[in-house]
Amino acid sequence: MKLTVIICTHNRFQLLASAIDSLNAAHKPDHCEINILVIANACTDETVSKLQQYRELQPEYNLLPLSFAEEPKAGKSYALNRAVNQVREGYLCFIDDDHRVDLNYFAAIAKAINNFPDTALFCGPIFPDWQGDEPDWIHDTSKYKIYPLPIPYFDLGQQPLRLTEKSHAPLPGGGWVVIHRDVFKRVGLFSEKLGPTGHNLVGSEDTDFFLRALRQGETFYYIPDIVQYHYVDKKRLRLNYLMANCFQRNRSFTLTCNPMRRAVPLYLWRQLFNHMIGTVFSLSLNRTRFYLMRCASTLGEIFGLLQTRKL
Template identity: 30%
Template sequence: MDISIIICTYNRVDNLKDCFNCLASQEITSNFAWEVLLVDNNSSDHTKQFTLDYAAQADFKLRYSFESQQGLSHARNHGVNDFTGRILIFIDDDIRVSKNWLQSIVNAFNTQQCDAVGGRIHIESPAKLPKWITLDMYGFLGHQDFGNESRSMDGYKEFPFGGNMAIKRAVFEKIGLFDTSMGRKGTGLKKEELFKGEETDFFHRLADVGGRFYYQPEALVLHKILAHQLKPKFFLTLHNNAGQLESRRDASTYRRTILGIPMFIFPQFVRATVKYIELCVTKGPNFSFRQLMTVTYFLGLMEGYYKKNSL
């Protein structure tokens, strides 16, 4: 098999019809074999039956597989191990791909010396975005757009997002799978479920060994935003958890600490907090929220170091 498309899902059967229908509408202009694997990450709804019923009448090859270990990284790794495609493409169940999406990814691999390809992700919101969600925050909702020109990415500051990423199988054989200590678990509605970072970790590992990344703007997908993702709590939880994850991954030993927290973090936290207060006074809450996210990140960082070194 040339191309394997992996979709991981948990209790979101209502998303699958639109996702599958877009795949069925792909406009293919070259000769390659492709298949789709739906990885059910321990759903309790009728995901399995819906997928099997759809597969029975689909014009493309669709398979169902079950992963009982909760977590997006576990589900993605299951897909890697269960599929045989030379190129593995990952999308989410709330993604709708454009008609030339698959062909444009194949074109990128055929014409470029690259190990991973990422495309554009545009967000679809159920309502008008609140004013406090500024353009530089769209990425936290899964948005990715580096412009209309295709080009290389460095793998550190720029790399594919998980809702639209394609990776050669040889990469997994070289650097391993996604880190299962990271990544969203369950619905992502609870604080303990909303940890990310597995894609960043994976692509940084690939960049460390000389991996090559390519941005293909023609590979456009639409990402459906849920109502809870438009609330301040979502963004603050995301950043608090990111801070905890960063401290957990830090293998350094620090001589000067308070309650297990490295001393140098405290002045950074104070500066971030002072800046937030200044913005609240001068610009108002809509313009200061982005800085509050930074403050929350430092709180998570300190909480993580405290838990790791003092408990």
Template identity: 30%
Template sequence: MRSRQPNQPLVARPGEFAHRPNPKQMKLDVIIPTYNRSYLLKRTLDSLLAARLPEGLSVRVTAVDNNSKDDTRQVVEDYIKRFGDRFNYVFEGKQGRSRALNAGIAATCGDLVGMIDDDEEIDEHWYACIHSAFSRGSIDFISGQCKPRWGAEQPAWLPKAYPAVIGWIDCGSEVRTFGEGYDGVLMGGNSVIARPMLQRVGYYSVALGRNGNRLLSVEDEDMTERLLAAGGRGLYLPEMVIYHYIPPERLTKSYHRRWCFWRAVSLGVKDRERKEPVAYLLGVPRYVYGSAARGLVRMGRAMLGQVKDPSQRFSDELALWDLAGFFYGKHFYRPAR
């Protein structure tokens, strides 16, 4: 299935295109991109069935099989047999999370598009939170907390400065407005976008997002920026909770290094099209050099025994991977189209 490329966003006043669905009946499509994780996908689908569905909201779940080699198709078809049109199966043969999301968006028609990942479970109040938010009107997109469901004990070195590596999102207990003192990201693992706004800004960039074994990312950052540039109004809702499984292999230093490097590569690719309003040196924002330099200094102090915190020591190392990845992504990496 061919994906539509993102359109150039329009500049508008905040809230100008805010979506106001019919509060008497909303239709929510929940899209789950999945690849070779049928054993986790079952838990995701079960949580979607178990959550309380408020009156006035209808839900259809679409699992997008991104060319899996396991029994993903059989798993989804079993749910379709048992629960009818509450579930839908879509196959997307071209690898890439963004391509899978776009295929799911194109295959659905509800006025709200929700997205979660195949290693997550929604909270029992997830639907109610979505219905309440969009019933109030003047909202184009929402996101919330991603709480970890640990598959192994947290290591002492787990870097507090890099919670996004394992998808741990907690921005406090207050409702916050995107772009108004809140520079958070609309995480694709726990988000809902009004379809009219999504159609206005275009689908997810296929040049970004995880692709096979390469941990490319920042498709969510790109989408957030385009939504805000188009005048969209979004909220971070702390009560909109999902639980994200953290397998033991992600609680390793090697995974953190790979994730940080490829995320920075993705930022470099994105920067080719949309630069930040900051000073640059050799095509890289100067603050990236600053973070790496400060990390390098602290690493030297750690060698002298002056930095004891293992979390801080590893964060300092990851700042160097950030710089290396951004430079490579900006000048050398060529994404598949």
């Protein structure tokens, strides 16, 4: 069984190093060939030189084999497609440079592949890597809890679950999926019209790909044991980030599902008005934060409907 871990990175070597450390710390199942492929996307920091140092130290310290390539064109989709084109066989295990994998990560992937031999796409849960120094409001579960969380959180329970286009379960992000190489031959690559450039919050290149795969009959399973953790960047807890994340997330998702310009339904304008009223008359910081995020989400959906994606 051949597994290639794909990491696309842009000027964040310290986080990347932590992600690679977690891969080396994870248990390695028998009869499983594991390699790491890093795509340095328009990097101008020390990423490339540090990756070269890793390669020089790899034999001495028995580290996982690592290869890397530079993708000069800024944009995650360009980096993802560069990675896909460099892998010829086996399964591609996508992680982001600000993730760490569970100790059982590789063993869980191998078990899933053996248990579901006709499945070509897998995902698992991802949890914020809380350190205990985050503000209390981030854990609020009341009526005015914030959503979506600024730190990715994806948990569909403790049982394997088949994901379909029409199921009520949400689709995962592209940073915690496992995909057989042959899927890309059948479905195509990631859309280079979508996805983040640098560290901006534009996305949905993953959702677009998963929807195309499902529509073409690919099987997609959620496996609860394929666990990753996401680094908690305190900058993501600031109000400006929370609002920008809500806006860009909804704009990108709406544009993916509705690629052609269309009229904004009246209920969205009413929704925006109600959220604005809620903001004006909020009597607490938690309520103000909640309504401002809802305003940003609704505006994102409106802009997504008004924008046309060039296909």
